[in-house]
Amino acid sequence: xxxxxxxxxxxxxxxxSLRLTCATSGxxxxxxxxxxxxxxxxxxxEFVAAISWSGSDRSYADSVKGRFxxxxxxxxxxxxxxxxxxxxxxxxxxxxxxxxxxxxVVHDLKLYTYWGQGTQVTxxx
Numbered sequence: 001x002x003x004x005x006x007x008x009x010x011x012x013x014x015x016x017s018l019r020l021t022c023a024t025s026g027x028x029x030x031x032x033x034x035x036x037x038x039x040x041x042x043x044x045x046e047f048v049a050a051i052s053w054s055g056s057d058r059s060y061a062d063s064v065k066g067r068f069x070x071x072x073x074x075x076x077x078x079x080x081x082x083x084x085x086x087x088x089x090x091x092x093x094x095x096x097x098x099x100x101x102x103x104x105v106v107h108d109l110k111l112y113t114y115w116g117q118g119t120q121v122t123x124x125x
Contacts, residue, residue, distance in 0.1 A: 002026040009119030022096030031101040038092035
């Protein structure tokens with residue numbers, strides 16, 4: 001059974017950094033686009049970043065561009081989201097997700113088939 005498990009969330013002051021990790025198991029995701037989404041209280045889940053199955057293409061939401069960086073290590077079945085210069089508005093539950101195989105970098109959450117349970121990120125001012 002395919003599983004995505006996020007870790008690395010926590011409480012950090014504004015301007016600080018966190019690195020989220022998404023560990024996959026149960027099947028290989030080396031041919032899948034991997035993405036991160038977030039959901040703040042009372043808001044819809046929104047796209048944060050995605051990386052193609054080859055690792056050659058990345059896409060970021062405008063709100064995190066230049067501050068967040070996404071990478072993958074398929075040998076370790078892991079995807080990383082490095083978050084720098086965090087702001088209070090980055091506070092949310094962050095979810096790791098995967099598309100079906102060989103789909104390009106996409107922002108629409110409906111195109112992501114596999115989801116983790118989420119990890120809380122809280123940024124204090």
